[in-house]
Amino acid sequence: MKFLIKFRLGKSVFERAIDPRFYIEDLKELGETEVKIIRENIPAPDEEPTDEHVFEADVILETDRTKEEVLELLEFILEDGVEVEVLEGEESAEKKEETKKEEGEIPQALLENYKLETEEILSRLRGTLEELAENPGSVELINEVFRSFHTLKGNTGLIISYREEPNLKYIHEITHKAETVLQKARDSGIGLTDRQVEILQELVDRLDDLFLAFSEGKEEDAEDVFELLEELGSSTEKKEELKQGEGLPADVSALLNVASQYIPVYRELCSKEELNEEEEDFFRRSLLTLHKLTKELGFEELNKKIKELQNAFGNVDFKEFCQNLEELANDLQKLVEEKSKEVKKEEKREDKKSFDASKYVTRTSYLKIEESMVRDLMDIVGELSVFKEWIYLFASKLQRTYGVPEAAKELKDNIHRFRSLMDSLQRTVLEMRMIPVSTLFERFPKLVRDLSRTLGKKVKLEIEGGDTKLDKVIVEKIAEPMIHLIRNAIDHGIETPEEREALGKPIEGHIRIRAFQEGGNVVIEVSDDGRGIDVEKVRQKAIEKGLYTEEELSHMSEEEILQIIFQPGFSTKEQATELSGRGVGMDVVASTIREFGGEVSLQTQKAMGTTVKLLLPLTLAIRKILLVRIGDVTFGVPAEDVGEVLKIGRKDIKSLKGLKVVYHRDKVLELDFVNERLGIQSTANGTVTLLIDNALTRGVVVDEVLSTIDTVVKPLPSSLVTSEDISGITILGDGSIVYILEVLK
Structure with a gap:
């Protein structure tokens, strides 16, 4: 067998104290080798690895060993940038197999299952990444995201084994790279940066595009993802030496949250020759805060050192003071390391105690059924409902027309049981059509992020009631109206940060989407805390557009005037943008919702915000x-x-x-x-x-x-x-x- 082994290793390998040259020596023991070093800059044992440290080499290996044995030798650095290619030998038959793959057919059942699972995984990833954005250091959430990427990679690899598709190769590459970064973040305990979470969210969007293109038989160009992947892997947006590791005790975490903000400023100020009055005041106030905090949390040794620093500031040489300050930072880092070790030991102890084989067995309470089958079943239930009424009418006819009261009574008694069974069947089938509205809502955080960025606004989205269930057909029908409502809320409603600050509002706008059941209906509310709707402006626009006369408007209530907003072509915005102002959004909302028996209403308060309420039937069946x-x-x-x-x-x-x-x-x-x-x-x-x-x-x-x-x-x-x-x-x-x-x- 003849192999070409490419080493393209960087910082991640050296951070794990691995010297790739040892792997070259191991390969030499397998057979004859020809080594070509391309770039070599390996850090010294006591040197901190940086992005400048690399090891790049090509090795040609002739051996009687199999590819599996070569891969096993390189197992621990394969995902860091090592590729193994067969040049000669039995396994060159892989090329023939690849040709077969290109022409091969994917079993239909396997393909359908892959599509369903991929939709579920991407849906789950969106939700978990939203949570991770709020807490990028959470090892539990990182683990969950890692598992989702890992599963998607494995599933995609299986489909590729039948037939290679460009879109699937991209999906496999993206999931592999993301998995590698997540594994490092998880194992190091450092967590992810805010930017890395953002990149992962963007990558999930691209995975969605690629998956859709694959499903539709199209080819998607995804070369742009490699820039994102490179940034994801080499992101230097790291916290200072004080890492806020997930899972630390609450007292240590609280201290770190404060100290990690002060230490970088201390170091910057210590590089100066002289301090101005404000900078001196910062030292005094921040040290006082740390002193109070360490006292409250019971860190006596740290509290004592901070007190000494308070007394020393202004009374000793500034350089000496800064050296003592650096020692405090080191003590804090040691505290973190000690507590982290304690937590990990405890976790390992718990793991040994609570080993449960069931964790490794995949079980599911779901059976996937094609939508058309549910629709057919619903039609049958509908026919049975009609038949149920016919039987009841026939029983009455038996008694009234044919004079057989005993038979009629017996039939009517059984009809009651039949009705009960029919009601149960009907409820069960209706439930099969119901899906949680979260399947729709989970896409809105990205929409809000993109629109906010485009319009230069800061907007926070809050979602409630995602587990509320609604007929799948209705969920699909309201997608476009919901997008219009969110778009209008950000473009028309939420003010710019400068405007909000001038009005005494928080610079970050707030949009809330809330779903809940009300009787036999589901209510979805979209609220914002923006500028509200100027009713007088609506009145004037209605007159300008010739929709109503002043006389007609004078007899209308405020609620009736607000309903004008839902008329075709109506907009109060002076200038149309790419996003809104053309008078088509709210018209689409109203017509779509009313099309299937729903209702739309709105409430508004000037300078306080607007709430649009959609009243929807639970089901259309x-x-x-x-x-x-x-x-x-x-x-x-x-x-x-x-x-x-x-x-x-x-x-x-x-x-x-x-x-x-x-x-x-x-x-x-x-x-x-x-x-x-x-x-x-x-x-x-x-x-x-x-x-x-x-x-x-x-x-x-x-x-x-x-x-x-x-x-x-x-x-x-x-x-x-x-x-x-x-x-x-x-x-x-x-x-x-x-x-x-x-x-x-």
Whole structure:
């Protein structure tokens, strides 16, 4: 066998006290070698490794050993920059295998599983990296990110073994490099810098692009990632010698948080010949803070030394004072090292005690099912719901028409059991369609970061209720409206840091996305603490654009005026930008949400902020429908829209300013005679039934309420839409078609 072994080693190897020349000697023992040194700058044993230290060499090895044996010899430095290539011998058959890979087919089941797992891993990475951004020293979080990259690398390698794809090779390379950096950060206990976490987030975005390109059969150019990978590995944005290691006792960590801010300033000031008054004052105040802190935390030796430094400052030679200050920094570093060792010993002891084989067994409570199968199952449940109603009607017919009451009674008794089973089946299938809204929300931190950077604003995003579940179809449909809302909040709402400072606000703006369940609906709120919406400005813009007259606006409430924002083409921004101001965002929000029976509302307070509220149905599959009669026609009304049902006499209906109203619970309810719009003659004489909306502001007049059913509502084809009041159709058990009225929105 003949191998070419390339050594391209740098600082990371020397930090582990490894001398690569020993590996060259080991290779010589395997067979004949030809060594070519390209660059050699190895630090002395007592020298601190830097980026300048490198070892680059090419070794040609002729041996009777296998590639596995060569790789095993180099195992501990392979990931630091060593490549092994077969030049001659049996394993050169790998090239033939590579040709096969290019032409090979990936098993469909394996490919689908890879795609599903990759989506889950990338989703998990986004969330964990957000947490890591808040705590870049957390060994636990670094471990979690490391495992995700490691799993993705292994999965991708398996797919590549069937067929090499450029996108997958990029994914494999990125995950490998990221894994190496994370392993070093984890093993050293130093953690990651803020910049390194940012780079990892950018790399996950690029992995997402590459994975999408692979899924769509396209080729993505990802050469730009190598600059990011290089920066990730060589990032010099390190904390001073005082490293805030995760897992230190709380008292040591608290002291480090303060001292790590002071020590670099001390060293800078100690390089000066003379100090000005402010610099002298800094020494006095900071030493006083350290003295109080070490006393409170019980570090007596350090407290004593700091007290001596306080007394010495200004009374001894400044250079001597600075030498004593450096000794204090060294003492602090020793304290950290001692405590770190204690923690690690304790962790090892705990590991030995709590060995659990189950940690090494992969179990999952999830079974992956294609979305189309769930959709088909939902359709079957819908048909069964209709059949359930037919059986009930047939039982009544048996008793009424055919005179077999015993059979009818037995059938009705069994129908109750059938209904119960149907309800359970329906709930289970509906739950299968539900996914947590976090699958959508997890992409928003990046959106906020990118927009903030583009607009030169500082914005913090807070997310609540990510575990709230919603129909997958709805989650997908609201993605674009949510992006519009966030974009508007940052562009229109949040002020610049300078403006916020002038207003006495924190320079960092705040956006909160909150999801929660409310009855049979899910509410999603997008709030900001920005400038709010100027209602007067909305009023003036509406007049300028010819949407309303002053007379019309004078009769409108503030809430009604704010609803103008959701009209097509409306924007209060004077100048359009790439982000907003063209009047298309809020129109998209309103039309999309209302398309599937949702509602949009907003509240605003000038200079305080705005909240946009989306009221969404839990599911689009099966809905509870109130069957009502108007004249001789049966209609359906979504039960979630009805707040109350009330019977009234026609004599209770009054006239007020040209409107028909009724007084109920100390409120005036405006009445909607929908039959007049539909051209249907009411058959109710003395009394009518009111369907009152959830806000108790208006009532729809129908002749009577018949019953409540659970059914599948199908959208009405646009060619058959003859009234804005009708949104869909459903089929009853007897085969009759019922139109669904959306009259209470």
